[in-house]
Amino acid sequence: MSAKRQPPLYSxxxxxxxxxxxNMRLLPAYSFGYAxxxxxxPxxxxxxxxxxxxxxIVFTPQAPLSPVCIVGIKDSGNLFIDKAGQWRPGAYVxxxxxxxxxxxxxxxxxxxMVLGIEESSGRLSEERGDRLFENRQPTPFLNEALTFCADFNRQWEDSLTMLRAFQDAGILVEDDREIELGETQSLKLGGFLVVDEQRLSEVSEGVxxxxxxxGWLAPLYAHLASRQNWPDLAQAARMAG
Structure with missing residues (x-):
């Protein structure tokens, strides 16, 4: 039997x-180097x-059809994290x-479904940071983490429902991008889905x-608007060398 596939970043x-x-504590997130x-x-x-x-923002066709934001170009890794492990200032995390x-x-x-933690994280400590338990009872810090994760999961399931509706309506198509990495070097990215504006215009008024x-129109149009970020991503990849 094959090992269960873990979510990105978790091992x-x-x-x-x-x-x-x-007895465990969690140190603040001083670095995003793990990403x-x-x-x-996602x-x-x-x-x-x-x-x-x-x-x-694009959609991965592998089941389940899922929304992702592109933060790098194949082997470039995450172009929004600098050498010190800091996220690019002003960019949404x-x-x-x-x-x-x-x-x-x-x-x-x-x-x-219960709250879990990545035990390989360098933020776990027995000496410093926010305690997870006091007298074997969850601390307010841990309860806040549970609430955040529960909210994320609910929003994630809502997002998958939205994408299934878009797929059923036939507005999702395969797409690819030609990324110019230099005067003589380019890279073709593909294997993802996007909303096709022509097909969107043909959706019935009732749908x-x-x-x-x-509340799906705002994220739909935000997805379309996000195409403007491909040139900036390509520029970041060129600068990263």
Missing amino acids: NPAPVTAGRHN REVASL LTAVEFQTASRCYP PAYIRRFPFLLMSDPESKR FLAWREK
Whole structure:
């Protein structure tokens, strides 16, 4: 049996329990170096409008059809993290990054969704940082992490529902981008889906109004607007060398 595939950035998550983590603390996020190697990150629909100012937003066709923001070009890694591990000033930091090293995960024993933590994170400490438990009870800090992760999961499921509706309406098409890396070097990126404006214009009024009622039009148009960020991403890749 193959090992379970973990979400991006996670390699060894475990349910947070007093028995396992009673003495653990979490240091502040001084560095985003743990996300240096990724070229895309999951993004929820409620983030599209803010994220569209910084990143191209596309949809991965692999099941489940999912929204991501592009932060790098293949082998470039994350172009928004500098050598010191700092996120580019002024650029939006996705919620997926901000929840790390926490996540909601299925408890192997109870089969319920519980708060988990990436145990390989360098932010875990027994000496400094915010305590996870006091007298074996969750601290307000840990409860806030649980709330954040629960909100993220709910927004993620809502985003997947939105994309399934777009796919059912036939407005998603395959796309690719030719990225100029130099005078004689270019790179073709593909394997993702985008909204086709012509097909969008052919959607029935009833469907369009239903999407408006669900609040899906704002993220839809933010996705379209995010195309303006491809040239900036290519420029960052050229500068990174």
